Amino acid sequence: MANPIAGRGWGDRAANELHAGLKGLGIESELHLTRHRGDALDTTRARRDEFDLVASVGGDGTLREVFEGLGDDSVPVAVLPLGTANVLSIDLKLPRQAAGTLELVRRARSTALDVATVNGRLSFLVTGVGFDAAAVAEVERRRKGPITKWSYVAAVAAVLRSWKPVPLEVELDGQRVEGPVEGLFASNIVHYGGVLRLSDTRVLDDGLFDIYLFRDGRLPALAGVGLRGLFGKLPGGSCELRRARRVRVTSALAVPYHVDGDFGGSTPVELEVSPTRRRILVP
Structure with a gap:
């Protein structure tokens, strides 16, 4: 295929x-x-x-x-x-x-791989809510041909000029997350976008996704998270890591989300790790 x-x-x-x-x-x-x-x-x-x-x-x-x-x-x-x-x-x-x-x-030789359903769509990499999803939406808006890494650089630069974080209400496995949340990743990968390095404690087939909670969505805090990610120091700073099978995200104002790098729309977002995995050949 x-x-x-x-x-x-x-x-x-x-x-x-x-x-x-x-x-x-x-x-x-x-x-x-x-x-x-x-x-x-x-x-x-x-x-x-x-x-x-x-x-x-x-x-x-x-x-x-x-x-x-x-x-x-x-x-x-x-x-x-x-x-x-x-x-x-x-x-x-x-x-x-x-x-x-x-x-x-x-x-x-193969390994099992967890996948999730996000608002009816399959995710096996990462679902993002907040700033990164706004950048994905900008990439889609500007797209006139094949996407390159420079497409994302230009999109991030455009979003930076107008970004204002919106508070999120987050539930993990039915339990409300206390305190401020202004961005979220639900991830089953380590290398986000081939640039940021997330936690290498991720397990491909444990029935859970890693949930990164960004407590502060303002640009200085996001810049700090980005620097940490470049050097493999996430979670840390304003970024907290939890694990869950079910995630629900709502907000008073519409907040964009993406599913594995494809723009999905706006909140609410409901994610659930599927009981049926996929299998992939590995070295």
């Missing part, structure tokens, strides 16, 4: 190389090049009973559609990461060449 324009146009070539390599391993395979957003989801969902393995060639968005289409962990997924951030591939140290992905297939 390949996005042909991923990797600045290398997706098509990489997918064909992987397809040929699978045949070389004696594995019958079929190559599907996605044509639009949602194509990988629809195709995987319609044909999931026909597969013993799915290879996802592209970015985190393609992988999320494959995970959502499969619905459970009965079929493992091999990933050839070619997107902008490739967050999960950084966490798991996945190879970025077809030859390396073929070696993963040959070894057939």
